[in-house]
Amino acid sequence: MAAATIVHDTSEAVELCPPYGLYLKPITKMTISVALPQLKQPGKSISNWEVMERLKGMVHNHQFSTLRISKSTMDFIRFEGEVENKSLVKSFLACLDGKTIKLSGFSDILKVRAAEFKIDFPTRHDWDSFFRDAKDMNETLPGERPDTIHLEGLPCRWFALKESGSEKPSEEVLVKVFEKFGEIRNVDIPMRDPYREEMTGRNFHTFSFGGHLNFEAYVQYREYVGFIQAMSALRGMKLMYKGEDGKAVACNIKVSFDSTKHLSDASIKKRQLERQKLQELEQQREEQKRREKEAEERQRAEERKQKQLEEL
Structure with a gap:
């Protein structure tokens, strides 16, 4: 996920959990493609930077929050632009779409x-058809139906x-x-489990470019309506954090429905058993280390005793 970006205008944010400073803010992105002419003169090239500056100039009194190149080929340059508010998207599109540089x-x-x-x-x-067609799912059981958000x-x-x-x-x-x-x-929260990485062979600590440590989580609702409401609320939204000083930052998060039975009773039990085995192995290793240390100490004591006898 990309790093959190500063939010100057929070007027479109909706409450998620104000006691923790968490809100949802609409994603306000657009894609801009600029078709390039065939370069007839050798050695002549088009400056991506110049094209970007022209695009910035086309939106008149407004400003992009971010504008970056997402793809550049001989035929076109594609940009991803973000603006401060959803209400600005249409006016930006009107200034850009169908225009020329x-x-x-x-x-x-x-x-x-x-x-x-x-x-x-x-x-x-997507989730209705997935769970309907999945042969190894039993929709009467938690975790094997659309109830868990990943x-x-x-x-x-923030959490x-x-x-x-x-x-x-x-x-x-x-x-x-x-x-x-x-x-x-x-x-x-997989990263909270010290044994999980060993159990799955995955690394749950993911750094974003901003240096923030991010995590993944699974949230399972008791009723289908909770799952539906959460998915509806999160669709097209960024997660925004507003500090006590009133300053706000937002980041993109990836939201999907769990299709792996992650929080089914069987999966939870399996992880518990695996964790138990790893704990037992760890205890055995600790016990082995302790015995080896004791044996070493006995050996050293014996050697010291032998040396003292030889010196007499």
Whole structure:
């Protein structure tokens, strides 16, 4: 997930869990494609930076929050632009879509196409059809039906217990935040489990470019309506944190429905058994180390005793 960005205008944010400073803010992205002419003169090239500056100039009195190149080929340059508010997207598109750019030193004009960013988010049809068609799922059982949300890219610090001094995410906070949508049956934060990495061979500590430590989590609702409401609320949204000083930052998070039975009773039991085995192995290793240390100490004591006898 990308790093958190500063939010200057929080007017479109909706409450998620104000006691923890958490809100949802609409994603306000657009994709802009600029078609490039065929370069007839050898050694002549088009400056991506110049094209970007022209785009910035086309939106008149407004400003992009961010504008970056997402793809550059011989035929086109694609940009991803973000603006401060959803209400600005239409006016930005009106300034850009179907317009043209004239670059210095080139006779051809460059055509611009702009559209609202297509958000990658599962639909009700996606999970309904998945669970309907999955042969190894029993929809009467928790975790084997659409009831669990899988979240990735959550900043640890935002979900840490206040006054705890820790920056580790808390299951208690996770529940408080997401019970807004319905009663929660279970949650799981894999990185909180010291044995999980060994159990799965995966690394759950993921750093984003901003240096924030992010985590993934699973939230399971007791009723389908809770799952539906949470998915509906999170669709097309960023997670925003507003500090006590009133300053706000937001980050993109990845939201999907769990299709792995992660919080089914069978999976939970399996993890508990694996954890138990690892704990037993750890105890055995500790015991082995202790015995080896005792044996070494006895050996050294014996050697000292032998040396003393030889010196007599």
